[in-house]
Amino acid sequence: MRIEVTNLRRYFGRTKAVNGISFSFDSGQIFGFIGPNGAGKTTTMRIMATLDEPTYGNIYINGISVTDDPEKARRLVGYMPDNLPTHRDISVHEYLDFFARAYGIHDPQRTEVIESIEEFTNLLGIRDKTLKALSKGMKQRVSLARALVHDPPLLVLDEPAAGLDPRARVELRELLKVLAQRGKAILISSHILTELAEIIDGAVIIEHGQMVTAGTIQEILQGTKGAEAATITKVLIRPIDDIEPLYRALLEMPHVEEAHLAGDHIEADIAGDEETACELLAELVRREFRILEFKQHRAHLEEIFMNVTKGHVQ
Numbered sequence: 001m002r003i004e005v006t007n008l009r010r011y012f013g014r015t016k017a018v019n020g021i022s023f024s025f026d027s028g029q030i031f032g033f034i035g036p037n038g039a040g041k042t043t044t045m046r047i048m049a050t051l052d053e054p055t056y057g058n059i060y061i062n063g064i065s066v067t068d069d070p071e072k073a074r075r076l077v078g079y080m081p082d083n084l085p086t087h088r089d090i091s092v093h094e095y096l097d098f099f100a101r102a103y104g105i106h107d108p109q110r111t112e113v114i115e116s117i118e119e120f121t122n123l124l125g126i127r128d129k130t131l132k133a134l135s136k137g138m139k140q141r142v143s144l145a146r147a148l149v150h151d152p153p154l155l156v157l158d159e160p161a162a163g164l165d166p167r168a169r170v171e172l173r174e175l176l177k178v179l180a181q182r183g184k185a186i187l188i189s190s191h192i193l194t195e196l197a198e199i200i201d202g203a204v205i206i207e208h209g210q211m212v213t214a215g216t217i218q219e220i221l222q223g224t225k226g227a228e229a230a231t232i233t234k235v236l237i238r239p240i241d242d243i244e245p246l247y248r249a250l251l252e253m254p255h256v257e258e259a260h261l262a263g264d265h266i267e268a269d270i271a272g273d274e275e276t277a278c279e280l281l282a283e284l285v286r287r288e289f290r291i292l293e294f295k296q297h298r299a300h301l302e303e304i305f306m307n308v309t310k311g312h313v314q
Contacts, residue, residue: 001027001062001153003048003185008057010043016209017043018054023204023214025187027153030180032196032203033189034305040209041189042082045156048187049079061154075103078147082159084131084139092134092142093118093127096149103150113149121145121175137168144175155179157188161195173199197301207309220304232257233277237284238265238293246289255280267297 003025010018018040025031033041046052048059050070059066066073090098096117100110118124121141126134131142140160147155157176161169169192176199180186187204190196202216213220239246247266250259255276259268270277274296281294 001185002060003062003154003187004060005044005048006058006060008044008047008059009055010040010047010052011055018047019209020057021204021206021209021211022057023211025185025202027183027185028180029201030176030186030188030199032193032200032301033187033206034193034196034203034301035189035206036309039206041206042158044206045079045158045187045189048154048156049077050074051079075150076152076154078150078152078155080140080143080147080155080157080160082162084143089130089132091128091130092123095131095142096145099146099149105150113151117145117148121148122171136163137165140164140168140172144172148179153183153185155184155186155188157186159189159191161190161192169195193301193305200301203301203304205305205308212308217301217304220308233270233273234297235268235270235277235280236262236265236293236295236297237268237291240290240292246284249284249287249289253280253283265293 005021005023008018008021009016021040021044023031033045035041043052047054048061048066050066050073053067058068061073061076064073064076093114096114097110100114105113115124118127121144123138123141123145126138131139134142144157144160147157161172164172173195176186176188180199180201188196188200197217200217202214203220204214205212205220237246237250243261243264243266247259247261250256250266250268255271257269257271259266270280277296281291284291284294
């Protein structure tokens with residue numbers, strides 16, 4: 001399944017909340033939707049979830065237009081807003097049962113579906129609690145469970161980790177990995193870029209209603225660095241023995257453009273691709289350097305974000 005956003009625009013009077021955004025991603029991929037407050041992320045996600053209509057442009061979910069056929073598109077989307085609506089006297093189980101009924105799921109299948117989702121999202125122990133009695137983390141779990149009730153192929157998650165404690169964030173992250181492995185396409189917005197970087201396959205970065213860049217992390221890196229810089233591979237090397245002999249050897253080796261000491265390891269720029277990096281490692285082993293760690297050093301998502309955005313807000 002493929003999700004395609006084509007020249008999406010949403011205007012509110014003179015305010016161009018979304019102004020010509022285009023990107024795509026596929027089943028099994030987690031794409032981060034990144035931008036400052038007021039950039040147009042929530043507006044785009046609401047349109048994708050058929051809760052709003054674009055001024056121009058369209059979104060296609062497996063070829064189905066969210067504007068031309070919203071009823072059909074809606075069944076393909078599980079939307080998780082940034083806040084769970086407050087319902088005073090309804091339990092977790094009753095809440096999920098209501099939405100399962102709304103999607104036309106009948107007994108005995110409905111009972112099986114709800115119990116399966118409660119187990120997956122670890123809600124069995126609190127299924128009889130009222131929503132108003134839940135912590136922020138538990139409410140986020142309920143919101144995710146509601147989005148999964150009709151087994152949609154696309155999940156649209158608006159700041160699902162906001163306000164969660166560290167354990168809840170880790171648990172949510174693991175749930176999303178499992179869902180992607182099961183073939184779900186996931187679009188997730190978040191301001192916690194360090195954690196987002198651990199699970200996403202690609203990103204869409206927007207600012208002031210306009211798209212700055214989109215693609216896999218590697219594609220974004222190549223686009224921000226240019227063709228020449230894309231041939232430089234950064235590696236981190238940590239030996240088990242004294243670091244100085246290794247450092248001196250690296251400075252004299254071909255293809256090593258630059259190297260510097262960084263505590264117990266060396267960070268080096270290699271003129272070439274991953275194949276060249278492998279050849280360098282093989283040469284170090286041949287010279288009997290005992291290498292404990294050798295890995296490619298990738299730019300952090302925060303670094304990319306700061307490099308491509310200018311700090312504009314609407």
